[in-house]
Amino acid sequence: MSQSTEPKLPEEDVPESVTRRKTLISFGVFALAAAGSAGLYKYIADSKNAMGVKRPLRLVLNENETVAKTYFSNAHLVPTFDPKQAARPARVNGYEGIKKPVTDDWQLQVDRANAEPLLLSMDAIKALPKHEITYEFKCIEGWSQKQNWAGARLSDFLAAYKLGTRSGNAPNPDQPDDLFKHVGMETPDKGYYVGIDIESALHPQTLLAYENNGQPINAQHGAPLRLIIPVKYGVKNLKRIGRIFFSDERPRDFWAERGYDYYVGL
């Protein structure tokens, strides 16, 4: 009964020479395949590094970005939570680029293609509609924490100041070719820097944040203005933004230079 649906294994009578030959061929192929895998490992392990990681691996990581972009959508939103669930205070995990106190004359510099750099104060950012988000901030190390942030949408900012386009017009979803492919950001001392694909920058949950739990963000979190980008790991959430610029080439990126994937899109 138990084996009523399980067919018997096929059997066959063959001369001993046949079993010997089959065995020899099988083990030969097996040995070749094993040597092939070892060879593949050695090829990767002996490859030159491309930004801190073996070149063949880097090439696949870059292809993964292409795959991810086929599915990326502004309609895919990070799940949000009640602000009461947010950690107080939010965890601090890095001081690159903010080791010295911020200077009193801080201004946000935005480089433009065919114009002088924009120099903006916090008032200019705060004049834009304020958006609040409570979501699970995800560190590339593996930990996550529900955090509450508020600020202006980066997409609103780019639209208001007509940034990120070759034409000098506001970004238009119907004209993707007019957009630069990347946004670069760096701290005033250039000690920390990130590059972000323009699609992720324009995502509706990407904020130029100036509040944490309803209070102005503190020095450790990158006062006065930091990036909050839920579609990326924490490493891209640059603190104390000093300069923003746009380019088709990937802007340099602090952790990508240290062997991490460049895209790190969630």
Next chain:
Amino acid sequence: MKRIVHKHPLAIRWFHWINFPVLFVMIWSGLLIYWAYDPYKIQIGDYVLLSFFPDSFYKALKVPFRLAEGMAWHWVFMWVFILNGILYVAYTFISGEWRHLVPDRNSFREAGQVVLYDLGLRKTQPPFVKYNGAQKIAYFTVMLMGIGSVLTGFAIYKPVQIAWLTTLLGGYEAARLEHFTLTVGFVLFFVVHVIQVARAGWHNFQSMITGFEVVKPGDPERPASQPVAPVHPSDPASPTQPALS
């Protein structure tokens, strides 16, 4: 002349042996990733029974500070693991091989008997065709675990773009724990699998490479569901069951 039984189709052998080093790379690189945030432990009250993992373990395996390297290998070889897994599952179902693999309601009772037999508490094991009940449950479960690893993996790889999956699995933190637990399951499976294959002997092991086994009539390790025809039925001097060899 030799009587051989065709046990493992060529495709299955390729899937099996490709999966072995690929799963090894996934587990090893996963460990490099896990090190960077390693909160899991089994504890009873305040007593930590098992910590994943002690510093000495990491140190011995040279794990610390290799997160970027681990992520790179993990995000490259995941594609091989997924592709090989899809082909394996598709082949298993299209070829009908699943009839040897999927447990039925008798498999659990049989599995109990197999365990008793392996522990020396039972003289005979129940008859089986390709895999006994315990093997069916183990191999089918490990296939489901592979699917589970891919799903929980994507839930933590793209928790925004595929947020519905992450939510379905209980959220980001839960999915990470599930992904880790499945990995522990693979390691435990591997340990038992290697021990059992070693116990079953060369005859059985080589069939995962050659595909066939030479039939030994009346082999107590391979009780057939139906009596095997005697090799020399016309020879009255030859007993149908050989003496203990």
